[in-house]
Amino acid sequence: MALRAQDKNPFAGDAKAAKLGESQFRANCAFCHGLGARGGGRGPDLSRAQKRHGNSDAELFRTINEGVPGTAMPPNGATQQGVGMTEEEIWQVISYIRSVQAKAPAQMVGNAAHGKELFYGSAACSTCHMIQGKGGRLGPDLSTTGSARSTDYLVESVRSPSRRLAQGISEAMKEFSQEYETVTVVTAEGTKFMGVVMNEDHFTLQMMDTREQLHLFDKSKLRSLEKSRESLMPAYDQKTLSDKDLQDVLAYLLAVGAQ
Amino acid sequence: MMSRTMDGTVKSRFSAQKPRGEEAVLAPQLRPERKNRASIGMTRPLFAAVVFLALVGGAATSLHAQVAPQRLVDSAKEPQNWLMYSGDYAGRRFSALEQINISNAAMLVPKWAYQTMAGGKFETTPLVVDGILYGTGQDNRAFALDARSGRPIWQYQRALPADIRPCCGRVNRGLAILGDKVFLGTLDAHVIALDAKTGSVVWDVTTVDYSKGYSITLAPLAIKNLVIIGVSGGEYGIRGFIDAYDAATGERKWRFYTVPGPGEPGHETWEGDSWKIGGAPAWITGTYDPATNTTFWTTGNPSPSNRGEGRAGDNLYSNSLLALEPETGKLKWYFQFSKHDDHDYDATQVPVMVDQGDRRLILQANRNGFFYLIDRTNGKLVFADPFARVTWSDSKDANGVPIARKDASPTLEGNRVCPGAAGATNWMSPTYDPQTQLFYVTAREQCDIFSTAPQAYEAGHAYYGSAYFPNDDAAPFTGALRAIDPNTGKMKWEWKHPSPTWSGVLSTAGGLVFTGDAEGNFIAVEAASGKALWHFQCGASVYSSPMSFAIDGKQYVAVAAGSALLTFGLP
Numbered sequence: 001m002a003l004r005a006q007d008k009n010p011f012a013g014d015a016k017a018a019k020l021g022e023s024q025f026r027a028n029c030a031f032c033h034g035l036g037a038r039g040g041g042r043g044p045d046l047s048r049a050q051k052r053h054g055n056s057d058a059e060l061f062r063t064i065n066e067g068v069p070g071t072a073m074p075p076n077g078a079t080q081q082g083v084g085m086t087e088e089e090i091w092q093v094i095s096y097i098r099s100v101q102a103k104a105p106a107q108m109v110g111n112a113a114h115g116k117e118l119f120y121g122s123a124a125c126s127t128c129h130m131i132q133g134k135g136g137r138l139g140p141d142l143s144t145t146g147s148a149r150s151t152d153y154l155v156e157s158v159r160s161p162s163r164r165l166a167q168g169i170s171e172a173m174k175e176f177s178q179e180y181e182t183v184t185v186v187t188a189e190g191t192k193f194m195g196v197v198m199n200e201d202h203f204t205l206q207m208m209d210t211r212e213q214l215h216l217f218d219k220s221k222l223r224s225l226e227k228s229r230e231s232l233m234p235a236y237d238q239k240t241l242s243d244k245d246l247q248d249v250l251a252y253l254l255a256v257g258a259q
Numbered sequence: 260m261m262s263r264t265m266d267g268t269v270k271s272r273f274s275a276q277k278p279r280g281e282e283a284v285l286a287p288q289l290r291p292e293r294k295n296r297a298s299i300g301m302t303r304p305l306f307a308a309v310v311f312l313a314l315v316g317g318a319a320t321s322l323h324a325q326v327a328p329q330r331l332v333d334s335a336k337e338p339q340n341w342l343m344y345s346g347d348y349a350g351r352r353f354s355a356l357e358q359i360n361i362s363n364a365a366m367l368v369p370k371w372a373y374q375t376m377a378g379g380k381f382e383t384t385p386l387v388v389d390g391i392l393y394g395t396g397q398d399n400r401a402f403a404l405d406a407r408s409g410r411p412i413w414q415y416q417r418a419l420p421a422d423i424r425p426c427c428g429r430v431n432r433g434l435a436i437l438g439d440k441v442f443l444g445t446l447d448a449h450v451i452a453l454d455a456k457t458g459s460v461v462w463d464v465t466t467v468d469y470s471k472g473y474s475i476t477l478a479p480l481a482i483k484n485l486v487i488i489g490v491s492g493g494e495y496g497i498r499g500f501i502d503a504y505d506a507a508t509g510e511r512k513w514r515f516y517t518v519p520g521p522g523e524p525g526h527e528t529w530e531g532d533s534w535k536i537g538g539a540p541a542w543i544t545g546t547y548d549p550a551t552n553t554t555f556w557t558t559g560n561p562s563p564s565n566r567g568e569g570r571a572g573d574n575l576y577s578n579s580l581l582a583l584e585p586e587t588g589k590l591k592w593y594f595q596f597s598k599h600d601d602h603d604y605d606a607t608q609v610p611v612m613v614d615q616g617d618r619r620l621i622l623q624a625n626r627n628g629f630f631y632l633i634d635r636t637n638g639k640l641v642f643a644d645p646f647a648r649v650t651w652s653d654s655k656d657a658n659g660v661p662i663a664r665k666d667a668s669p670t671l672e673g674n675r676v677c678p679g680a681a682g683a684t685n686w687m688s689p690t691y692d693p694q695t696q697l698f699y700v701t702a703r704e705q706c707d708i709f710s711t712a713p714q715a716y717e718a719g720h721a722y723y724g725s726a727y728f729p730n731d732d733a734a735p736f737t738g739a740l741r742a743i744d745p746n747t748g749k750m751k752w753e754w755k756h757p758s759p760t761w762s763g764v765l766s767t768a769g770g771l772v773f774t775g776d777a778e779g780n781f782i783a784v785e786a787a788s789g790k791a792l793w794h795f796q797c798g799a800s801v802y803s804s805p806m807s808f809a810i811d812g813k814q815y816v817a818v819a820a821g822s823a824l825l826t827f828g829l830p
Contacts (some may be wrong), residue, residue: 023724085721175777
């Protein structure tokens with residue numbers, strides 16, 4: 001669509017435009033970003049003042065209209081689901097985002113430096129998670145997660161990781177992303193592997209075991225295959241990770257995510 | 260490669276430079292109405308000889324694309340061809356070919372692929388007529404291929420306006436063929452007749468102003484001398500209609516508004532002026548019963564799709580099955596599946612005609628999750644039973660028609676309802692196999708949270724009044740190919756898909772059912788049991804309904820996936 005971003009939102013501060021934008025947002029954006037723009041399992045919390053791909057009017061317009069390559073954010077009108085928005089409607093959505101944008105500072109109350117220590121130390125997050133090239137591979141890379149998910153979602157992911165499994169590979173035309181499901185297989189030779197599903201279809205399975213080895217199976221040749229939605233990640237309760245320490249870890253994730 | 264021509268279309272040089280020798284010999288009888296070409300210098304004796312050859316038969320295979328209306332009625336006589344979107348007028352998507360069968364399906368191999376090189380969903384079901392395959396691609400591409408090799412004979416692409424806004428991708432599901440022309444409905448709401456031999460535009464008519472949100476994505480249906488289409492646009496507050504055009508000239512013969520105007524029966528089912536923007540698009544190809552001269556069409560959601568306030572009433576003829584007289588568009592009867600719908604439960608699933616003893620039926624597995632058996636002589640419901648998870652309805656009226664729960668409507672906070680907005684099935688074709696006497700349908704098990712988003716109507720702007728979300732708390736959504744016994748409505752077997760798919764289903768006399776999945780597999784299962792016999796990884800999710808044809812005595816199965824049209828056959 002040949003829409004060009006001007007520098008300023010023509011509807012800036014217009015409450016009526018923001019209301020119209022809310023309808024557009026609910027129809028076009030809330031699927032990933034949540035009903036109140038506060039983030040969902042797929043898209044970041046847009047009520048934050050800090051946005052990874054720019055927070056100026058022109059940058060927001062560009063992000064909405066052109067999407068973000070390499071992420072799940074599609075160009076306007078290219079979701080294959082729902083209609084595209086006109087230039088006017090995009091500006092209305094921006095007005096709406098501004099209306100919900102938290103005025104609070106982007107900084108978390110937590111101590112990011114201590115969070116980093118926990119991440120790589122006693123909380124052992126790095127056993128399975130990588131940040132900026134350092135850490136494990138079994139769980140999702142968390143380098144950008146801080147900016148891509150709401151705080152509530154991050155808290156839930158630590159406290160109850162099985163409630164909503166993290167999403168893995170998204171294929172271009174496939175509606176639903178693969179999730180970090182737990183899988184246990186026994187091969188025809190009797191070898192047992194446990195790990196996460198990297199991808200699968202009706203006939204084949206691509207998995208990573210807990211030793212970070214990839215295994216590619218023809219399902220019909222396996223002796224057994226069991227999948228579980230109980231995450232391999234342990235649920236961190238208050239005893240394992242206090243609220244304060246959790247805040248520190250989140251502060252670290254947000255600080256890294258903003259980079 | 261592409262160049263812009265005078266008529267505003269983009270054509271590749273395949274058609275521009277095509278030698279016209281063969282065409283010159285056969286052309287006069289194939290397109291008597293042509294005016295926009297230099298006259299073809301053929302003498303009368305030669306013309307007579309050609310006609311003679313055609314009459315004595317044997318010439319049928321050389322008279323490519325000369326499809327008289329009676330051939331469409333008698334499509335069962337030429338199972339090597341696939342003459343219309345659903346394969347036959349009954350909408351069965353059944354191929355009588357049996358060379359590929361349960362004993363050899365495991366040996367299927369790819370034969371050729373044709374790449375549109377376009378992005379987005381590739382939804383075409385191609386036609387095959389006497390060795391030539393006619394298909395459509397994304398962004399209103401159309402093409403004719405040598406069905407033996409996949410090599411293009413011509414390619415066409417419409418130069419679409421920049422401001423079209425089709426709701427759900429720049430898709431098209433296929434062509435109709437009649438005489439020497441193929442017919443394309445476009446995203447800017449035109450109907451175009453293309454010369455079947457060259458891809459040249461023969462006529463081009465505007466059905467309606469696309470800027471109000473109208474588009475055409477379906478494959479037209481040719482009946483007698485008419486080309487029948489319906490419009491998409493239920494997301495924009497359009498007023499839906501079904502049109503018939505003279506195949507020879509493009510002249511519109513009738514229009515049936517799927518939302519009745521003042522003074523017409525059914526108008527009273529709309530509150531105030533809501534009928535003007537009532538939606539009810541007819542965006543899937545209909546079927547036709549030559550015995551009673553009735554064409555059956557289905558319609559989509561009332562607008563706005565997920566908000567019933569402001570349009571109190573049943574909202575006829577949204578989400579309905581319509582029985583029309585093809586010559587006039589006169590309504591014989593209707594059956595409404597979802598009254599006053601606020602879940603986007605378009606009834607735009609191919610209405611499949613099946614005869615059981617002396618019963619003349621329409622079978623439809625509806626987007627709302629119910630499988631309906633309807634007497635097609637009068638529109639009366641025989642029964643309706645769920646074929647997927649349903650929570651929007653828990654009771655039926657005196658006629659057995661499922662009715663909505665009061666508390667199933669979308670709310671501002673969100674209300675979880677099954678099936679979700681994409682439905683328990685959707686536009687992807689089901690199939691009826693006369694050998695197993697089973698109905699096969701793609702089922703989607705997905706519930707959504709339906710939320711209202713009040714908004715004012717503005718012409719050409721999205722007008723949902725709604726939002727919907729997958730339920731994050733639920734287990735993953737799944738899908739299945741389900742075999743349903745139409746006698747009982749009960750499921751005979753199912754083949755589970757890891758995630759919901761948009762692939763349609765083909766059945767064949769070889770005892771096979773073909774379907775695709777979101778993970779990119781194209782799969783052959785045994786029609787009787789649901790046991791998988793073969794699969795092929797296409798490399799992209801399947802968003803199309805497969806078909807089958809034969810050439811040189813060899814059977815092929817074809818399906819579109821990604822940007823490729825793929826064909827398979829025996830080694």
